[in-house]
Amino acid sequence: MATLLRxxxxxxxxxxxxxxxxxxxxxxxxxHGAGLLYPGHIPTSPLQKALLAAGSAGMALSNPYRHDMxxxxxxxxxxxxxxxxxxxxxxxxxxxxxxxxxxRISLSTLDLDKLRSLPEGSLGxxxxxxxxxxxxxxxxxxxxxxxxxxxxxxxxxxxxEVHDILHTLxxxxxxxxxxxxxxxxxxVQTHLPMCILGxxxxxxxxxxxxxxxxxxxxxxxxxxxxxxAPCVLNLYYERRWEQPLRALREELGITDAPTCMSGAWxxx
Amino acid sequence: xxxxRSCALWSYCGRxxxxxxxxxxxxxxxxxxxxxxxxxxxxxxxxxxxxTHFGFxxxxxxxxxxxxxxxxxxxxxxxxxxxxxxxLGIHRIWKDLLLYKMRPFPGTQLLDVAGGTGDIAFxxxxxxxxxxxxxxxxxxxxxxxxxxxxxxxxxxxxxxPLGGSRVVVCDINKEMLKIGKQKARAQGYKAxxxxxxxxxxxxxxxxxxxxxxxxxxxxxxxxxxDQALQEAHRVLKPGGRFLCLEFSQVNNPLISxxxxxxxxxxxxxxxxxxxxxxKSYQYLVESIRQFPSQEEFREMIEDAGFEKVTYESLTSxxxxxxxxxxx
Numbered sequence: 001m002a003t004l005l006r007x008x009x010x011x012x013x014x015x016x017x018x019x020x021x022x023x024x025x026x027x028x029x030x031x032h033g034a035g036l037l038y039p040g041h042i043p044t045s046p047l048q049k050a051l052l053a054a055g056s057a058g059m060a061l062s063n064p065y066r067h068d069m070x071x072x073x074x075x076x077x078x079x080x081x082x083x084x085x086x087x088x089x090x091x092x093x094x095x096x097x098x099x100x101x102x103x104r105i106s107l108s109t110l111d112l113d114k115l116r117s118l119p120e121g122s123l124g125x126x127x128x129x130x131x132x133x134x135x136x137x138x139x140x141x142x143x144x145x146x147x148x149x150x151x152x153x154x155x156x157x158x159x160x161e162v163h164d165i166l167h168t169l170x171x172x173x174x175x176x177x178x179x180x181x182x183x184x185x186x187x188v189q190t191h192l193p194m195c196i197l198g199x200x201x202x203x204x205x206x207x208x209x210x211x212x213x214x215x216x217x218x219x220x221x222x223x224x225x226x227x228x229a230p231c232v233l234n235l236y237y238e239r240r241w242e243q244p245l246r247a248l249r250e251e252l253g254i255t256d257a258p259t260c261m262s263g264a265w266x267x268x
Numbered sequence: 269x270x271x272x273r274s275c276a277l278w279s280y281c282g283r284x285x286x287x288x289x290x291x292x293x294x295x296x297x298x299x300x301x302x303x304x305x306x307x308x309x310x311x312x313x314x315x316x317x318x319x320t321h322f323g324f325x326x327x328x329x330x331x332x333x334x335x336x337x338x339x340x341x342x343x344x345x346x347x348x349x350x351x352x353x354x355x356l357g358i359h360r361i362w363k364d365l366l367l368y369k370m371r372p373f374p375g376t377q378l379l380d381v382a383g384g385t386g387d388i389a390f391x392x393x394x395x396x397x398x399x400x401x402x403x404x405x406x407x408x409x410x411x412x413x414x415x416x417x418x419x420x421x422x423x424x425x426x427x428x429p430l431g432g433s434r435v436v437v438c439d440i441n442k443e444m445l446k447i448g449k450q451k452a453r454a455q456g457y458k459a460x461x462x463x464x465x466x467x468x469x470x471x472x473x474x475x476x477x478x479x480x481x482x483x484x485x486x487x488x489x490x491x492x493x494d495q496a497l498q499e500a501h502r503v504l505k506p507g508g509r510f511l512c513l514e515f516s517q518v519n520n521p522l523i524s525x526x527x528x529x530x531x532x533x534x535x536x537x538x539x540x541x542x543x544x545x546x547k548s549y550q551y552l553v554e555s556i557r558q559f560p561s562q563e564e565f566r567e568m569i570e571d572a573g574f575e576k577v578t579y580e581s582l583t584s585x586x587x588x589x590x591x592x593x594x595x
Contacts, residue, residue, distance in 0.1 A: 042546055047533050055541035068544055145546070 037150040040143045049076045052146065061201060064176075068142050074194035075146040075156060081192040082152040088231045089155070095234035102154055103238050105161040107139050115241060123248055124241030127168045134174040138164060158233060159190065165237055169249065170225070171257040176202070177210050181218045188226030190233075217258040228253040320491060323554030329491050336489045337441060339548045340384070344443035346543040347385055348451075353538055354549075362587050363484060366513045367391045369580070369589055370480060374400050374431025379478040379503060381468050381496075382486020383437040384444025386451055393457055396433040403431070430460045436478075438466045469495040476505045484513040488559040497572035504594045510574055515556040516565070516581065516588035523584045531556070562588045 036043075044052065053076040060069040089095030103109070115124040131137065141160045147153040163182070170185060172178035180202040187195035203211055229252040240248065249255075322332050343350065351359045366388065372378065374396055380388045408414070414422075439445050445463050452461060466472045468483070468490050481500045490496045500510050518524040531553040539549030560568065562579045565588075569577045574592030581588045 045533060048537055051534060051537040052540065055537060059541050066544070069541065072540065 037148065038144070038153050040145050041148075041153070042145045043148065044076075044146050049146065052076045057197065061204075064205065067140075070194065070198065071142045071160070072146065073197070074192055075144060077193040078147075078156060079152070081190055082147070082149075082155050085159070085190055085192075085231070085233060086152060086155050089233055092231065092234040094236050095231065098158065098234070098236055099151065099154070103236070104157070105138050105165075105237070107137060110138070118242055119244075121244050121246065122241065123165075123168070123237070123243050123245050126245045127165060127241075130164065130168045134167075136164065136174060155233070159186075159192075162233060162237065166232060168245070169232070169252070169254060170222070176206060177214060177218070180206075180214060181222050184219055184222040185226045188223055189229070189231060213260050217260055221255070221258050225254050321555075321558050323551040323558070325554075332491050335551075336491075339551055340441045340489075341443045342545055343543060343548050344384070344441070344447050347444070347447065348387075350539065350543055350549070353542060354535055358583065362513060362582055363387050363391055365582060366482065366484060366511060366589055367395050369591065370482070370509070370511055372396055372399075372433065372480065374403070374433055376433045376480055377478045378433070378435040378480045378482065379438060379471075379473070380435060381438045381466075381471070381481065381483045381500075382440070382489070383482070383484065384439040384441060384448050386437055386448035386457075388482055388484050389435045389437045389448075389461060390452070390455065390457055392433070392435050393430065393460060396430050396460075400429060400431040428459075434460050434462070436462045436464055436473075438464045438468075438471065440465070440467050469499060471499045471503055473503045475502050477503050478508060479505060480509050480511065482511045482513070485515070487512055487514055488555050494568060494572065497569055497574075501573045501594055506594055508594045510569065510590075510592040510594070512565075512569075512590040513587060514565075514590070515559060516585055517561040518585040519581065520584045527586060562590075565590055 052072055056069040056072040056076070059066055060073060063069075086099070089099050112128070115128050118124040138161060141157075141163075144153040144157050147156060163186075166182055166185065167174065167178070170182060172181050180199060183195050183198040183202060186192065187199045203214060206214065232252070318329055319326050320329050320332050321327075322335050327335065340347075355362075370392075372392060372395060376392075376396070378389070378392050380386075380392070383389055437445070437448060439448070442465060445465060449463055452458070464472065468486065469492055481504050483496070483500070487493055487496060497510075504510065518527055535553050536546045536550045539552075540546040543549075559565075562581060562585070566577050566579055569590055569592045573594065575595050577590065577592040579588050579590045
């Protein structure tokens, strides 16, 4: 009986279940400095990643204000998509430079005065206006914790920081409709499971009228632009603050947003 | 054979030594005495930077106190929800069993240390109230004619519904006490309840004050467990009872494996999803592993001066209730 049970437990052991301090060196050592790949890294076993993915998906759906759950979902399910994104970045010269230099967008790294002094219609000006109008800040992005590769951790961090710039590029506000539209664009561009799930399940909370607008106009527009534009993570935005937004949109092939959203956020 | 006897002699000397130490500390003669051979405490004059454990990490003793404070500050709001989720509601049964073991009588003065959100205190009040009501009903049945004074008193509600029992909830963490007070207000507990901010290693109470001292799931977070035990001994009346409900070592190897799997794989994930805090719950499961076994803890309680120390393991040893008397 005991041997049967022990053999039943062997696959459980493979899932990463470990015992107290002696046998738990994998977890213990990793947590306290030895196996950490980057600050804030929490190593997780495959079972933990699966449970986190399921739990965070459920929690994000039931409580949309839990942005940290969306972030966790992205980290635990995005392994292959992040590798694809990283390879895309490596192939492009500007993207490879980003991977090498690892720039970060946060209130401490942005020169707000310089951005404010830029001419009307430039990317920097519009980005600041977007932050002010929607009352968001680039510092509210959660740091990466559950990605087990240091370069991929940077890629997903960059993706999160570029998200607000995508809002600016697409001209989408931060209400539910705008966020879902951006998610569709990102899903086509990055193939991240979190974006795909968000794009498919986000509309559950919409009213019938908004759903109508979404399906008829916004989704086709977002998908078209997503296919047409090159990988948006390959742009070194920190060097392009002075570039006029219109010119950048033309470069990427992004058309103007459908008229239903034009009143939501004043554009030049 | 010789070593056996010398060991027993040594531990006997050690115990008497630590008791003398305590008396001398109280009378202020500590500077002339060398430190305790059992290494239990250092004198206030010399404070070497001793290290202790914080989960599986090694930290200095001052750091541990601050870190534990931060852990409970951040988990306070979701503490009860997480307890229910992690133990699937079984923690309620454990706490009920603690009360059952305590069998308080009307007039009991209870000190609940590390009792932040008030679970034990509320159960105590319910128990004592129910007991008092039962007693009244028995009185009525026994003597059908009440005097007019007794009837008047009943109508004026001058009778103490708790029969003289009082509970003091003491916790080192302000957030936990805040949540406890909110709960008390929401559930309507007012009489017989006091909330005190205090450190288990240095209780703000006089000697010989309480009938029962409880500490539920709190003592493993204390930096110097032996000091907390000695304080417990000090504030209890002679004849008082010490009760501790704490996570302990599982005695069944199969259940131990499953328990470890559940603790290390599932609980931090639950903490992240429900409370948005992975690290606090990682600390929780690690601190459980660092706590001494049932027998070791029993010996520590005996060293503090308690007698008739026994323990009862619940749920195959996942938790244990230790009980000792100050005689």
